[in-house]
Amino acid sequence: MRLLVVGGGVAGAATALAARRVGLDVTVLERRPALDPDEGSWITLAPNGLDVLDRLGVLDPARAVGWSARTNRLLASGGRVLGEVPLGTPLADGSVALTMKRSALSALLVDAAVAAGADLRLGASVESLEDGAGGPAVVLADGSRLTGDVVVGADGVWSRVRRAVDPRTPEPRYVGMVNFGGVTAGTGWNERLAPEAWQFVFGRRCFTGAFPLPNGRVVWFVNEARPQVTPQERAATSDEQWRAHLCDLAAADAGPAAELIAAGRLELAGDNTHDLARVPRWHGRASVLVGDAVHAPSPSSGQGAAMALEDAAVLVDLLRTRGLDGLPAYETARRHRVEGIVRAGARTTSAKMPGPVGRVVRDGILRGLAASGVMAREVLGTTAHRLEAHLLEPTRGAAVRCVRSDGPG
């Protein structure tokens, strides 16, 4: 069986690596001309995601590019501690979660997939998908056409493959929040913040997070509730202007945010946050969606990359054991879990952005939820999820069929 994977982010790279580990042929088509392991946003990969990395044989390389994280500490605008929530149930070796660059994670997965025999094509932008009775094919921007047995759409929240699978598929929803992030060295805050803990401040005009790295730097982000940043505004605003704006937003709040922003480097500016709650069609006859292409949670969920990794492992295992009959089984296995996580992410996003009266009420509720253990139970419930032990075992499964037994999908 040959997989054509559209997209070389976390979902696509993990799908390619999983496929190679069970002996499927795979070509990854990534539109970017090069993969920079140091670009874009930071993420924290929860233990359910680390478990998949372990199964894919890349947990140690991930540890080499990530920093151990154990808890989220929640503070009100004035500095009062609202609660402390664990990031998940530890793996057998005691590790809980890793904070890392998202691009570093996808780069190490791509490297491992290529080392295992995956064919990686950079600068390969997929323009269209054909999924007829003759087998699936994709057409690239340069006009070339590639055929395979299954096309896996791992092309992110604005997925073309999703629109090809179902032209009436819903558009992503703007969640009303813009993301900014950066890194700061030399303020001394990395020693004043608790180690291995994200500190979140539910501020007056923004929500901020800060995470101290043992190398003296602090990773931070700012969420601002506002209309989307337009292309014109983006083009007209320099990093310095964004930082001045963010300092102003965070100035009235306790915690390190204003100082970190003032002294730091902006790495992510004006990122409009979208989610994708319910996609009616997850697959076509021989095409299927994974990761943000089919269920993008808001970043507040802290689960998008972990979900993408789980998708990859479940899909590949079903493809190699059931062939194309594995596509509906994949949807059945995954839909309920991921849709619940997208809904939870949307609730968390709303909690970040109330008005002045709502803030007082919200802080009280958060304190109660943290003190009663409700918050911890929700996180532990989500992150304790482990894939079935037999998934991706090298010898499992019958010969793969490439024809669906129930006709067109």
Ligand SMILES: Cc1cc2nc3c(=O)[nH]c(=O)nc-3n(C[C@H](O)[C@H](O)[C@H](O)COP(=O)(O)OP(=O)(O)OC[C@H]3O[C@@H](n4cnc5c(N)ncnc54)[C@H](O)[C@@H]3O)c2cc1C
């Ligand atoms: C600010 C922020 C913070 C986050 N924090 C966390 C967190 O703490 N924990 C967590 O687990 N998740 C987090 N997430 C979510 C997580 O990053 C995503 O859910 C995950 O990376 C999705 O991976 P993906 O591969 O599905 O999509 P993407 O990362 O979007 O990758 C899609 C890839 O497809 C390529 N592509 C697109 N179109 C085409 C085409 N036509 N042809 C070829 N290639 C194409 C793109 O270039 C890209 O490389 C966060 C997200 C953001 C934005």
